[in-house]
Amino acid sequence: MLVRHLRPLLRHKRISSVEVRRLRILRPILANTFRRTLIGARIVTLRRRGKYLLFEIQPRAQKRPRIMLGHLGMTGRMYLLPKNAPLPKHAAVVLGFGDERFIFEDTRYFGRLTFDAAAIQDLGPEPLSADFNIGDFGARLARSVQPVKVKLLDQSLVAGIGNIYACEALFRARISPGVPANRLNAERVLRLWRSIRTTLTAAIQFGSTVPLDYARTGKHGDLFYYGQTSEHAGNHEERLWVYDREGQPCRKCRTKITRIVQAARSTFYCPRCQRA
DNA sequence: CACCATGTTCCTTG
């Protein structure tokens, strides 16, 4: 969603200034290398890989384009502001273009903006692409004794699933989160494979979980924000089946949603709909 | 003060 929103706004633009306000965001590269590559460079296009944004950059003095990786971590935001607008408190990197500025804001500074490609080397397949092969998926699950919920967060198994959609996909697949990955039978593996795809497809339909038009959407109501173009915008109370719904009735069977902790992360599930 | 938070990486242990 963010890529779709930003791509037309950034495409073909030339970067005139680079301000790094939080070095940590560039890890492991140095601010000088980062600046040297970007000043005067043109943004060719934007893509996505898992949770990473890929900025294709054509540096001024080099032939080959370079790929800059962006990751939002937990609290990262990327958006454009007019040049005269005040910078937010946690602006980590600011790129100037003519009369606008691209802002990478990140309250907790867990996000990244870097040319280090190592981060995407070991990513698993894109779940909505033909690369997401059910045979490989089942084989990987069969080799792990980890609880299936924890395994879904492994980015080398499938790229891009985070804590929210791991919970949501398991609900749709009617699988209990604590089941060891290698104890899922073929039927459950198939249900999980399909649920990952329907969960993510629905999430894209509903809209983004981050504000896409920050300048206009300054108001922060709940955990979620919606893109202006979403057909379902405003329908957020219907959006999630289990995530962050501890104690509330399951939308299918009215049983109270349970919260447990796995690998130091919250897992939400319906103990009746999702059985071991 | 307590606990919680959309994520990844590093360190330790087995």
Next chain:
DNA sequence: CCAAGGAACATGGT
């Protein structure tokens, strides 16, 4: 070498 668990990173909301 690998897998798994936990802490660390850093800030803010409740």
